[in-house]
Amino acid sequence: MNKFFISLERTPERTARFREANAHIQGLVHAPGIDGSVLDIDSIRQQHFLQADCQFTRGAIGSGLTHVALWGTVAKSGVAAHIFEDDAFLCRNFEEESQRIIASLPEDWDIILWGNNSDTVLQFDLLPGITQCVATFSQDSVREGIHTFRNMDVTSLPFRLDHTFGICGYAISPSGADKMIRSCLPMKTVDIVYPSLGGRRLTATSIDHLMNLHYREMKAYTCLPPLCLTDNQTAQSLNK
Structure with a gap:
């Protein structure tokens, strides 16, 4: 599988940081x-x-x-790929x-998130179709431990994904890439109701929000513990 990482040409310091953090x-x-x-x-x-x-x-x-x-490259090539943003840190x-x-996934898997933003929630099926679970995280502890994480060996399990925020690192199959293109384009401003946030209605401001509309109708997964963390420096984010 290819491993792509996204980083703007006008921010070479972020590219260098990503390469150094993930030199392994x-x-x-x-x-x-x-x-943009x-x-x-x-x-x-x-x-x-x-x-x-x-x-x-x-x-x-x-x-x-981006x-x-x-996704278009993956769909056209017929080969699944990993995609990372330049604030991703990968375990050893x-x-x-x-x-x-x-x-271990079904052959027709679409997408699996290796991590998500740690300042928000993650909703997934602990037991498929039976027990929905909501996880919260400490962004401060993630930021403090993120350099230790890249020297860790992690054993993880996949779970069906309902929704979360952030796409610091994920793998996507050709079928998943095609589905995401068809589902998320054209990009639009739309309100989304989040059960994990007590039924709050949030306005989509980025493509990872739009992806939340479609995970449950796809073969979408997350993994716990995560294999990818982000320090989520929003002031320097690609979405800024």
């Missing part, structure tokens, strides 16, 4: 992010990548289009453990 992972391929600050938004709308009334920031549009472009045995987990 072989075959990482830099996917230059689409820089220079996009022709009207042209993007005309190409039906963006609804006319979408209120995403330029950064969120560029980030979303993921979509990689990521390659072996991710391979083992994917081999």
Whole structure:
């Protein structure tokens, strides 16, 4: 499987940080992010990548289009791939453990998240179709321990995913990539109800929010413990 990581060409320090943090992972391929600050938004709308009334920031549009472009690569090639954002930190045995987990999934799996933002919630099926579970995390402890994490061997289990926030690292199959392209385009501003947040209605501001609308109808998974963490520095995020 290819391993793509997204990082803007105008932020070489983030690219260097990602490569240094994940030097134990072989075959990482830099996917230059689409820089939202220079996009022709009207042209993007005309190409039906963006609804006319979408209120995403330029950064969120560029980030979303970058993921979509990689999904297109996966769908066209017919080969599943890992996709990481440049604030991802991978555990020491990521390659072996991710391979083992994917081999345990049904052949028609679509997507599996290796991690998520630690300042939010993760809802998944602890027992398939029986016990829905909501997990919360401590972002402070994740940030404090993230450099230790990359030297850890992690043993994880996959669970059916309902929703979460953040796409710091995931694997996607050709069928999953095709489904996500069809489901998430054109990108749009829409309100989404989250049971894990007490039924709160949140307005989608990025493509990972739109993905939440479709996980439950796909063969979508998460894994616990995570194989990928992010320090989630929002001030420097691709979505800014």
